[in-house]
Amino acid sequence: MAAEFREFQIFVKPVGARCNLNCSYCYYHEKMDIEVTVPGGIMSDEVPERYIRQHIEASTEPEIFFSWHGGEPILAGLDFFRRAVTFQKALMPADRTIPSAFSGLSAAVFLPWR
Numbered sequence: 001m002a003a004e005f006r007e008f009q010i011f012v013k014p015v016g017a018r019c020n021l022n023c024s025y026c027y028y029h030e031k032m033d034i035e036v037t038v039p040g041g042i043m044s045d046e047v048p049e050r051y052i053r054q055h056i057e058a059s060t061e062p063e064i065f066f067s068w069h070g071g072e073p074i075l076a077g078l079d080f081f082r083r084a085v086t087f088q089k090a091l092m093p094a095d096r097t098i099p100s101a102f103s104g105l106s107a108a109v110f111l112p113w114r
């Protein structure tokens with residue numbers, strides 16, 4: 001019997017629709033002003049930790065993909081992603097790998113990370 005795979009991805013938006021660009025075609029403009037419930041507009045530490053744990057537990061494939069989406073996800077800052085990688089490394093099963101990707105224009109790379 002073939003092994004059952006449940007390959008899936010979840011796109012997580014650590015800063016919601018916030019972005020430091022202003023593309024004319026952007027469908028997020030009307031969403032950028034939506035009030036977020038955490039100080040600084042960045043996802044609190046508990047959420048990515050819970051998400052990473054649940055995503056790893058639910059994944060059956062050898063590679064467990066993580067996709068950080070936006071707006072511009074790297075506006076969450078370098079420390080946010082350092083903590084996320086720390087959670088991923090701590091929870092990653094020994095026989096699995098965890099590729100991570102940013103979905104954004106990454107223009108904030110040229111700005112100082114918080």
Ligand code: SF4
Pocket residue numbers: 017018019020021022023025026027028029070071072104105
């Ligand atoms: S980079 Fe993306 S989220 Fe930012 S303004 Fe352009 S289309 Fe919108």
